[in-house]
Amino acid sequence: MPQFRMKTVKSRALVGCISLSAALGSVAFFASAQENRNIVSNNLYGSPGLVDMPTAEALPDGTLTTTVAQLGETTRTSISFQISERLSASFRYSALAGYTGGWDNTYFDRSFDLRYQILTESQYRPSLTLGLQDVLGTGLYSGEYLVATKTLTPGLKVTGGFGWGRFGGNNPFATTGTRPDETLEEGGIPTVDRWFRGDVAAFGGVSYAPNDRWNFKLEYSSDIYEAEDERGQINYTSPWNFGVDYHFKNGNQMSIYHAYGDTLGAQFSIAVNPRTQGVPGGFETAGLPIKPRNPSDVRDLGWTTNPNASASAQAALTQLAAKDGLIVEGLTLEAHRATVRVVNPTYNVPSQAIGRLARSMSRSMPASVEEFVIIPIATGIPMSAIVLKRSDLERLEHEAATDMLVQTSVVDAYKLAPAPNPGIYPKFTWAITPYVDASVFDPDQPVRLDAGIRAKADYEITSNIILSGSITKKLLGNLDEDPRQDESGLPRVRTDNALYSAEGDPAIEYLQLAMYGRPASQFYSRVSVGYLERMYGGLSTEILWKPVGSRLALGAELNYIQRRDYNQLFGFQDMTTEDPVSGEEFEIPHLNGHVSAYYDMGKGFHGQLDVGRYLAGDYGATITLDKEFSNGWKVGAYATFTDVTSEEFGEGSFDKGLRFWIPLSPFIGQPSRKVNPTVIQSLSRDGGARLKVRGRLYEHVREYHEPEIAKSWGRFWR
Known part of the structure; x- marks a missing residue:
């Protein structure tokens, strides 16, 4: 018999927070917009689904979701990530009150899921997804499923599937071998010996979204919560579950459920997609425009006889770059080439730093300098040399950035960087x-x-x-x-x-x-x-x-x-x-x-x-x-x-x-x-x-x- 770690639960603050969220959501503005009723909801496991059962839907590529759900005396916290358009994964941390008897004891369980959408939905074909639940864990929530979802009319979807393990408990229609049912004490090992084994049962449901905010769900669950019912955590009397979701404009979801005949549930999901996260374009001031040269000055090399020309050009460039948050540490100036040593403490996007410095160089280097060599420095060493033609900058300033990329070279900066100016270090x-x-x-x-x-x-x-x-x-x-x-x-x-x-x-x-x-x-x-x-x-x-x-x-x-x-x-x-x-x-x-x-x-x-x-x-x-x-x-x-x-x-x-x-x-x-x-x-x-x-x-x-x-x-x- 496995030995579980126990602790005393001293608060129900989490349940209170979920209840407060539901109360706030009940007075939210009822959006009547009909533009997008293709709502993808998360279930109590933090994955696309109805109430407790999965659907075959997938979230947009790159979506990162955190879900906190409460079902009876069980709390599930899930982190889910849509790895690609078809593949997603979830990590879950569950707290089961009274796991071995007595409401003052809690067992904490960790599990990991994988889902793959085999088919996407078309005009006549449903989407089809294969899922492995608790593939790495103790096996407490272990189950596999194949599920299909089809949109019948805008906002109305039907789902049907069958599964093993947790999904094979209610009226199984087939058996595929013997499935181990003990909980693994150590956890973390792929439970391959359980996959697609044991009783097979069907589940299904329907959801209806009258607009892009509300979603009503009804499901027939194939999970009978046998162990939880025996321990008194859930009073299982019915396989029918009901729920309603409210989706906020920012993609977050709040839900309340009535499950298994005698149990209330609630959840809140926070969703972000790094692809669309943040302020489009940013609030920073625009960079300096390129300063075109006078054609008659391009061949003028008279400045090369001036012993102060290099220092003057470097001072001008240093001042302009500083306004853009860049540090010019050195400059080698030749008749047709300028090589700059630069530190970027400001921009998390390297190309933006390069573009800003190139524009500053167009306004500070002598007209005969045609080639700009920009060498970014990190941890005191040159990382690469970005080589740009000044004439390309002048010609392509108002064209697509990709046009400039075609004309740009990136080469090894080994032994190319100017030495740092005296006085910068220490x-x-x-x-x-x-x-x-x-x-x-x-x-x-x-x-x-x-x-x-x-x-x-x-x-x-x-340096x-x-x-x-x-x-x-x-x-x-x-x-x-x-x-x-x-x-x-x-x-x-x-x-x-x-x-x-x-x-x-x-x-x-x-x-x-x-x-x-x-x-x-x-x-x-x-x-x-x-x-x-x-x-x-x-x-x-x-x-x-x-x-x-x-x-x-x-x-x-x-x-x-x-x-x-x-x-x-x-x-x-x-x-x-x-x-x-x-x-x-x-x-x-x-x-x-x-x-x-x-x-x-x-x-x-x-x-x-x-x-x-x-x-x-x-x-x-x-x-x-x-x-x-x-x-x-x-x-x-x-x-x-x-x-x-x-x-x-x-x-x-x-x-x-x-x-x-x-x-x-x-x-x-x-x-x-x-x-x-x-x-x-x-x-x-x-x-x-x-x-x-x-x-x-x-x-x-x-x-x-x-x-x-x-x-x-x-x-x-x-």
Whole structure:
């Protein structure tokens, strides 16, 4: 019999919030517009569906949805993402009150779903979708289904399907083998032995949207909630469910339900699509117009005899670029070519920075200069050289940006960049900001977090040698209440996190000296030494091969580490940890590292493969897949598989998680390079853990290479 982790539920605040949302929605304006009645609603599982059952519909490509749903004593929080036009995935965290008896106990469950739309709807053909529910999890919600949906008249849709597992309980009409029904204690393992096995039952329903706001739903459910009924969580008396949705203009959804004869439910879904997120075009001031040359001045080289001409041109360019938020660090001026060294602290879209600087050059360079070579600098090293013809800028200013792209070259900037001007370095910058360090979706408590104040600073000794650090002071939090005392056959490389949170107040988050370089054409390097992250210090080295025009990059990283003291000040401790249950001692290896491959797959998809040795000494690989959008949004997932068994790893079976990059710029309508990167791990464990080094090369380098520049070239004239 599996043993479940329990906790006391002290509040019903979530139910209250949902009730309040429903009350507000009831007085919302009843929209009578008939333009769009093709509403796609989410069900209680956070996927396209009726009440509890799925439909065959799909949300628009790129839609990211967060749903909080309450059905009886069960709360489901789901994150769903429409990966492509046909494929979608959902991660769900469910809280089941009274799972083993008694309303004061709650069991927390994690699950993962996949859906694929096999057929899209046509005039005579319904849409058809195949779904795998709880494909990675404990198996509590495990089920597979094939469902079809057809629009009969505008706003009226019918759905019918059949399924296994959770979808095969009500009046099964067939049986396809034996299906295991026990709940997996560790979870996180594909439940392949259950797929399309066991009883098969039918479900269906109808929905009607009288306008683009309201949607009324009726369904016949094939899930009998047998276990929940036995535990008293749901009083199941009928397979018929009823519901009504209200869709807000921004795409959000609020719903109330009457389900299974004697149960009320409600949900709220927040939907965003990175493709359409933000202020169209932005609020920033327009760039300077191109200044055409007088044809008679093009051949005039008299300025080349003036010893002050280069300094005068650079001063003018520096002043104009500064108005656009760009920093000119150096200029090499020749009779027909100007090569500029520039730092972009402002624009999250590289092509916009390039376009702005090109226009400033047209107004500050002598008329005989025909070729502009713009070299963006990041971490003190040249990333690429963008070569533009001045005559093309003059000729194509009012044409499509793609016309200018055809005339533009992106080449390797190795040994091409001017040296930085005297007096720029050393440079010191600092900031004081709030911080939040969170742990979510663990089996004991939905959210743990620390919050406080962070002071960080960078001292750029030279352009490519940077001393940086951060100090935090915790003001409140409960991350120190996550002791992780379960047995593991691995060194405690991450599960001692609670001790670092408890004793590190104040704490030196990191304090490192990093040197970046260009050892050869197409190669980039990094060496970092110091307190590299909150748990480890040492030496980290990295080399990256990345041609400027290639979608492929290869890299290697090698680290020598020492475990830091729990108080995260200046001390270190030995590399021996003790299992809290067995008392067995394990040695953390000093050496770890990876070889990596990065590939831009096109159509917004980007993949990464890291193979090597992890912190606990385990060997394996991490596979990462991201969907990227031209405005800077990224949504992705990763999974790590090593030679650690699922039993040694513990709950969750292997390391996996979701990744989000949310840029600030689309929300404020102003250029900004600020991005909020978020990683949601289903559970942080020791297996598959990797050193958290700041300043890894690839993201810095790829930004100014040809594939990335081309993606965003539409903003060249912004």
